Amino acid sequence: MSAPVAIVEARGVSKVYPMPAGPVEALRDVSLTVAPGEYVAISGPSGCGKSTLLHLLGCVDTPTAGSLLFEGRPVLPMGEQERSRIRLRRIGFVFQRFYLLPMLTAWENVELVQSEAGMPAAERRARTRALLEYVGLGERAAHLPSQLSGGEMQRVAIARALANRPGLVLADEPTGELDDETGEQIGDLFDRVNADGTTLVIVTHNPALAARARRRLAMRSGRLAAPSVGAGS
Amino acid sequence: MSPLQFAWRSLSRRPARAVLGLTGVAVVGALLFDMLMLSRGLIVSFRDLLESTGFDVRVTATEALPGMGPVVSEAAATVEALRRLPELAAVVPVRFGVAAVDARDKKTREVAIIGSETRRRGEWRLVQGADLAEDSAAGRPGMVVNRTFARDQGLGPGSIVRLASTLTPREFRVSGIVEFPFEAAAERMAGVTLNGFTRAFPSARRDEADLLLVASQPGVGAETAVSAIRRARPDLHAFSIDEVLERLRQAEFSYFRQVSFVLATIASFFALLLVTTLLTVSVNQRLGEVAALRALGFSRRRITFDLLAESALLVGGGGIVAVPLGLLLARVLDSILRQMPDLPSRLHFFVFEPRALAIHLAFLVLAALVAAAYPVILAARLPIAATLRKESIS
Numbered sequence: 001m002s003a004p005v006a007i008v009e010a011r012g013v014s015k016v017y018p019m020p021a022g023p024v025e026a027l028r029d030v031s032l033t034v035a036p037g038e039y040v041a042i043s044g045p046s047g048c049g050k051s052t053l054l055h056l057l058g059c060v061d062t063p064t065a066g067s068l069l070f071e072g073r074p075v076l077p078m079g080e081q082e083r084s085r086i087r088l089r090r091i092g093f094v095f096q097r098f099y100l101l102p103m104l105t106a107w108e109n110v111e112l113v114q115s116e117a118g119m120p121a122a123e124r125r126a127r128t129r130a131l132l133e134y135v136g137l138g139e140r141a142a143h144l145p146s147q148l149s150g151g152e153m154q155r156v157a158i159a160r161a162l163a164n165r166p167g168l169v170l171a172d173e174p175t176g177e178l179d180d181e182t183g184e185q186i187g188d189l190f191d192r193v194n195a196d197g198t199t200l201v202i203v204t205h206n207p208a209l210a211a212r213a214r215r216r217l218a219m220r221s222g223r224l225a226a227p228s229v230g231a232g233s
Numbered sequence: 234m235s236p237l238q239f240a241w242r243s244l245s246r247r248p249a250r251a252v253l254g255l256t257g258v259a260v261v262g263a264l265l266f267d268m269l270m271l272s273r274g275l276i277v278s279f280r281d282l283l284e285s286t287g288f289d290v291r292v293t294a295t296e297a298l299p300g301m302g303p304v305v306s307e308a309a310a311t312v313e314a315l316r317r318l319p320e321l322a323a324v325v326p327v328r329f330g331v332a333a334v335d336a337r338d339k340k341t342r343e344v345a346i347i348g349s350e351t352r353r354r355g356e357w358r359l360v361q362g363a364d365l366a367e368d369s370a371a372g373r374p375g376m377v378v379n380r381t382f383a384r385d386q387g388l389g390p391g392s393i394v395r396l397a398s399t400l401t402p403r404e405f406r407v408s409g410i411v412e413f414p415f416e417a418a419a420e421r422m423a424g425v426t427l428n429g430f431t432r433a434f435p436s437a438r439r440d441e442a443d444l445l446l447v448a449s450q451p452g453v454g455a456e457t458a459v460s461a462i463r464r465a466r467p468d469l470h471a472f473s474i475d476e477v478l479e480r481l482r483q484a485e486f487s488y489f490r491q492v493s494f495v496l497a498t499i500a501s502f503f504a505l506l507l508v509t510t511l512l513t514v515s516v517n518q519r520l521g522e523v524a525a526l527r528a529l530g531f532s533r534r535r536i537t538f539d540l541l542a543e544s545a546l547l548v549g550g551g552g553i554v555a556v557p558l559g560l561l562l563a564r565v566l567d568s569i570l571r572q573m574p575d576l577p578s579r580l581h582f583f584v585f586e587p588r589a590l591a592i593h594l595a596f597l598v599l600a601a602l603v604a605a606a607y608p609v610i611l612a613a614r615l616p617i618a619a620t621l622r623k624e625s626i627s
Contacts, residue, residue, distance in 0.1 A: 051618075051621075055618040060617045061617070061618035084527070084530050086530075087528060087529065089530065093525070095525055095528075097521065101522060113529055116531055117530070172621075
């Protein structure tokens with residue numbers, strides 16, 4: 001029986017940024033395979049390349065060297081349009097700063113990505129309602145982001161990330177703007193998301209959040225350190 | 234959510250900025266709309282005046298404007314010759330003169346006198362009393378006067394007008410009050426028959442005309458009539474209304490066209506600058522949002538359409554407000570410009586035309602596209618990862 005196809009696989013990827021003072025190597029020969037259903041946390045000091053790796057895994061950026069496969073398909077030969085389509089339908093993003101659209105309600109923020117993916121209106125409505133209930137914000141659907149707390153905004157962002165039933169959710173410092181207690185609640189929510197079958201890759205400084213992952217990776221100077229396995233495995 | 238709805242929500246998010254943008258576009262758009270009306274207003278208005286007379290061809294002795302150059306000699310024979318042309322429906326000789334009248338304050342006033350035949354078409358419009366009739370051999374010749382003259386002299390139907398003279402008395406009986414197409418606001422004017430004209434100006438030669446008004450046969454057209462006159466009488470100068478207007482466009486009215494072109498260009502530039510600046514500032518303030526949307530899978534095309542829709546709402550909204558605002562402004566400017574002396578009171582500088590509105594709308598569409606170009610490029614070419622990184626650091 002063959003092994004399931006990895007959600008995303010980076011093979012010896014490097015990323016070099018050209019800078020006026022000389023090129024900066026953000027990633028050096030990184031290889032990482034994320035299997036379906038995994039919960040991976042990547043930690044490390046600022047500037048070690050965590051976010052760069054996350055952006056490569058999320059098809060937001062392309063590596064300078066190496067190869068990247070998303071659900072078995074090589075990403076590098078894809079055009080920008082194709083990568084946009086993958087991000088819209090197969091990947092969910094959660095940002096440190098939430099990036100909810102301030103003029104849209106919680107409901108509309110979650111519905112917008114489904115609408116962009118061409119989901120029928122009735123299905124969108126049902127999915128949005130279910131997702132807001134799922135993140136515990138069913139009662140706050142009509143609220144604008146400015147009327148929500150930081151934790152609530154991040155919950156809406158998580159609902160938005162799940163809206164198109166992605167195979168992979170990537171989160172970049174999702175508790176970076178939240179207090180410890182709220183960060184714990186977000187951690188609980190991520191646990192539930194993963195338990196319900198969504199693959200998660202989280203970049204975080206927060207040791208408590210990283211500890212929830214089944215696979216924890218450390219990065220230093222653009223390289224992945226030896227993996228350690230979390231308590232949940 | 235469509236790009237238009239999305240753009241509407243984006244603009245509603247900062248209502249003060251949106252209102253500022255709309256107001257700016259409306260004001261600049263109004264100015265542009267006015268300049269479009271001004272660029273052809275005089276020509277359109279002058280055409281209306283010329284056409285209101287019911288004659289579509291003018292014949293003079295030279296290329297000089299009627300009354301400014303040599304007269305048509307042997308006018309009676311010329312008129313008869315032209316009347317025989319099958320392309321022409323009517324030929325009316327016209328004479329111009331300026332006489333003096335003793336005003337009620339004992340001062341003399343000038344009155345412009347037009348000598349013509351009894352009214353054939355629209356040489357004037359009867360307002361009160363009776364129209365000019367053929368003069369009887371005996372008695373005072375008839376005269377029609379305009380309202381300014383009637384008001385100044387206290388004239389009405391049946392009144393006697395006495396032209397100032399040290400020689401034989403020159404008296405006319407007013408039959409009616411009329412409105413001449415080309416009368417200026419404070420101008421005293423009167424119309425008499427050709428016989429009456431020679432009575433008013435005894436020294437004027439009898440068989441002359443300053444201008445021949447010609448009407449082409451229905452269905453023939455002015456150009457054909459002009460050609461027929463040129464063939465029959467190459468010594469005369471015949472002009473269709475279009476040719477008269479073209480001369481005015483090239484000479485007398487070119488000043489207004491140039492002014493309107495320069496002001497329209499400046500207005501267009503400011504409209505573009507305003508909308509481009511607003512959209513660019515707006516995009517720059519939400520680079521993180523745009524990058525996040527792109528990371529979430531929103532295509533460049535979608536971002537482009539969102540910005541285009543935002544530009545269209547700003548320019549379209551402002552442009553719609555610009556139309557009534559421009560019409561109001563045009564009315565005010567028109568009333569100021571029409572105070573210039575010696576201008577026909579029915580002549581307008583700003584004239585609404587569907588064509589001006591169409592050009593205005595076309596410009597708005599173009600402005601919306603051009604104004605959005607830079608912010609669209611900015612947003613569409615945004616490096617997603619670098620922007621997100623920069624935003625999270627900042």
